[in-house]
Amino acid sequence: MTHVTGTTVVGDQDVYFFREGTHTRLYDILGCRLDPAGASFGVWAPNARAVSVIGEFNGWDGAATPLHPRGDASGLWEGAAAGVARGMAYKYRIVTAAGAVLEKADPLALFAEVATRRCRSTRCTSAPGGAPTGASRRTAKRPSTSRAMRRTWDSRTWN
Numbered sequence: 434m435t436h437v438t439g440t441t442v443v444g445d446q447d448v449y450f451f452r453e454g455t456h457t458r459l460y461d462i463l464g465c466r467l468d469p470a471g472a473s474f475g476v477w478a479p480n481a482r483a484v485s486v487i488g489e490f491n492g493w494d495g496a497a498t499p500l501h502p503r504g505d506a507s508g509l510w511e512g513a514a515a516g517v518a519r520g521m522a523y524k525y526r527i528v529t530a531a532g533a534v535l536e537k538a539d540p541l542a543l544f545a546e547v548a549t550r551r552c553r554s555t556r557c558t559s560a561p562g563g564a565p566t567g568a569s570r571r572t573a574k575r576p577s578t579s580r581a582m583r584r585t586w587d588s589r590t591w592n
Contacts, residue, residue, distance in 0.1 A: 443475055448507045451477075463509075464541040465523060472517035474500060474525075476539070479508025481527050487536065488523030490516045495526040495534075522546065 443451075443462050450456035463475040474486050484500040491497035491514065500512035517523075527535045538545055 443503060443509055443511055448503065448505060448509065451509070452507060460541045460543075464539050464543075465517070467517065467519060468513075471513060471515040473511065473513040474498075474523075475509060475511040476500065476525050477508050478510055478525070478527050480530050481510065482530055482532070483528040484510040485526045486512070486514060486523055487526045488517075489521045490514060490518070490523070500525075 447456060447462050451459070463477065466473045466475075471490075476484060478484050484502075485495050486498040486500065487493045487495055488498075498512065498514045500510040503509045503511065524536045524538055527537060529535065
């Protein structure tokens with residue numbers, strides 16, 4: 434597993450709209466976005482000390498694929514990994530400011546395992562270039578991203 438550096442998915446305009454609360458397509462920049470080299474990942478974890486991606490592609494190793502904060506105090510973390518293929522399971526490993534280690538499913542994932550499974554992970558499902566594929570093209574039937582984020586904030590968990 435090789436960590437890929439220098440890949441940015443989140444642009445300055447995305448951060449502007451994110452902070453303003455008017456970004457209507459967060460699922461295009463956050464979560465797992467497959468590309469020819471592997472995948473890029475983005476997640477909002479404003480109070481995290483460290484964030485990494487764990488999954489089938491890196492042997493569930495928390496040190497193999499670290500994400501990096503954007504450096505603009507947005508709370509957005511991003512990074513990339515080689516060897517990620519469509520359908521691979523992954524989670525975010527988050528170290529909180531207090532030092533607790535949490536493994537959380539991606540709140541913006543298009544597919545997830547059934548809650549009763551041991552893993553409770555999500556799956557990489559985008560096509561190259563970030564376009565959703567298959568059943569996930571029904572964007573008109575998807576709940577709005579702000580509603581999904583509101584559910585996440587209200588529940589205080591990322592499950």
